[in-house]
Amino acid sequence: MTLLPNRILQAAVVGLALTLAGFAVVAQETPKLDVPFVPTPQETVDRMLAMAKVGPNDYLIDLGSGDGRIPITAAKKFGIKAMGVDLNPVRIAESNDNAKKEGVTDKVEFKQGDLFQQDISKATVLTMYLLPDVNMKLRPKIWSDLKPGTRIVSHAFSMGDWTPEATTTGPDGRNTVYLWIVPDPKVGPKGVQK
Numbered sequence: 001m002t003l004l005p006n007r008i009l010q011a012a013v014v015g016l017a018l019t020l021a022g023f024a025v026v027a028q029e030t031p032k033l034d035v036p037f038v039p040t041p042q043e044t045v046d047r048m049l050a051m052a053k054v055g056p057n058d059y060l061i062d063l064g065s066g067d068g069r070i071p072i073t074a075a076k077k078f079g080i081k082a083m084g085v086d087l088n089p090v091r092i093a094e095s096n097d098n099a100k101k102e103g104v105t106d107k108v109e110f111k112q113g114d115l116f117q118q119d120i121s122k123a124t125v126l127t128m129y130l131l132p133d134v135n136m137k138l139r140p141k142i143w144s145d146l147k148p149g150t151r152i153v154s155h156a157f158s159m160g161d162w163t164p165e166a167t168t169t170g171p172d173g174r175n176t177v178y179l180w181i182v183p184d185p186k187v188g189p190k191g192v193q194k
């Protein structure tokens with residue numbers, strides 16, 4: 001008779017342990033994102049690549065690459081190598097599936113990781129659809145790690161007082177895209193107070 005409460009207690013302890021383990025797994029699998037996943041419309045992807053004047057010798061990196069549409073489009077349209085970085089492993093799996101479907105697995109690579117920790121120095125074109133505060137946090141890395149002349153295109157969000165070289169909007173007046181060119185460090189970024 002006295003065994004029953006012990007069994008119940010044991011079951012409760014095991015249940016609690018499993019629940020906590022479950023939470024730990026979910027927490028590990030869902031990293032804290034700086035930006036939610038919202039895909040760029042294909043019209044805007046095409047316009048971003050056109051504004052950056054992507055050509056056969058470029059290497060494109062998309063920071064926060066979502067389902068991979070920007071690197072995949074660049075590889076398909078221009079035959080170039082491209083990389084996407086995303087913190088969410090679900091997005092990386094989707095991107096690899098999409099690259100397979102589009103037949104560009106030999107040209108694109110998707111890395112799971114934090115965009116702030118990536119080596120972006122090889123990029124000649126950097127694309128992003130992030131948020132204003134994330135763009136601002138990225139600015140020093142852009143200026144220090146990228147070669148002068150590298151083109152940066154951002155969907156929707158500017159980079160504070162750094163004056164863009166060009167901006168465009170879609171046919172409906174939405175989906176603004178900004179273009180900057182990494183300056184010579186001796187000249188410094190246009191519009192930014194020293």
Ligand SMILES: C[S@@+](CC[C@H](N)C(=O)[O-])C[C@H]1O[C@@H](n2cnc3c(N)ncnc32)[C@H](O)[C@@H]1O
Pocket residue numbers: 032033034035036037038039040062063064065066067068069070085086087088091113114115116128129130155
């Ligand atoms: C607005 S979506 C843009 C997706 C894609 N670049 C596009 O334009 O269609 C932003 C992406 O950034 C990813 N992300 C958020 N925080 C991140 C971080 N710290 N490092 C890398 N990726 C991140 C999200 O998982 C999401 O897929």
